[in-house]
């Protein structure tokens with residue numbers, strides 16, 4: 362008799378996005394912890410989605426594809442274990458709690474959680490893990506988590522390729538003449554007092570790419586800060602572009618949003634429309650590195666960290 366095959370659930374967590382334009386209000390209200398947005402705030406978000414959405418919301422499609430590709434990769438590479446992937450979204454259905462519940466309904470007894478964001482902050486990944494952990498505890502599911510993977514060699518390989526490809530788009534321009542700006546989603550400045558690892562982990566990823574390529578003209582910048590009363594981590598990418606112009610640091614800028622792993626609002630609107638507009642006004646040539654989406658190297662990195670976590674259980 363052969364041993365019964367080990368079955369491991371994988372809760373793949375991501376931010377979540379609406380499924381249709383009429384769901385934007387409910388989605389935004391969830392992000393705001395149950396407080397509905399003002400009509401102006403809602404219209405502003407609707408306008409931004411309308412500018413990037415052609416039928417399907419890009420993040421929905423990308424997350425679906427990433428989860429499928431990860432499941433395929435895990436099972437191909439590790440035929441001795443059956444990995445079954447479930448989605449758990451922070452602000453849209455299927456919510457994180459729904460994913461945990463489905464694993465239990467499907468008879469799974471152990472699971473690994475991973476977030477489609479490589480860098481840990483108590484305000485981002487920490488929040489995902491807390492919700493999954495609570496639901497798993499309530500339902501008696503044995504669950505452990507990948508907290509971050511900001512220096513995984515295959516992630517660095519994938520991002521390095523993206524930066525190389527981006528640099529090649531500045532034809533006839535020496536790479537030292539292109540200012541490379543690594544970005545991630547800003548967070549309220551109070552995370553600094555909490556000794557949150559987020560800024561440091563983002564710099565680690567940036568420096569690993571810089572070392573691989575021998576970049577000399579680079580910096581880190583934040584993007585997509587909220588418009589709340591409190592200060593957010595700075596400098597913002599729009600101010601970075603302004604400084605590059607006023608201090609004459611370069612005419613060419615390559616933005617590399619290392620904090621995000623797929624195409625969505627923050628990439629397709631905040632960078633490709635808003636930052637691009639600012640660059641144009643300043644006379645800067647701005648390019649943006651391609652998103653990882655289902656890049657096979659990224660899928661391998663995810664598969665490796667999930668497998669390693671499953672082995673630790």
Ligand SMILES: CC1=C(CCC(=O)O)c2cc3nc(cc4[nH]c(cc5[nH]c(cc1n2)c(C)c5CCC(=O)O)c(CCC(=O)O)c4C)C(CCC(=O)O)=C3C
Nearest residue numbers: 376377378379392420477478485546548587588625626627
């Ligand atoms: C750290 C971080 C990540 C990266 C890590 C991760 O991926 O988790 C991230 C990703 C994303 N954020 C997204 C969308 C939004 N985030 C908002 C608001 C906020 N984000 C925050 C943080 C983060 N956000 C915070 C502290 C707020 C303030 C409210 C709060 O305290 O929670 C708002 C409200 C309006 C606005 O401010 O624009 C929207 C619409 C989408 C989906 C895009 C799409 O649908 O295509 C994605 C991938």
Ligand SMILES: [Fe+2]
Nearest residue numbers: 376546585627
């Ligand atoms: Fe966000």
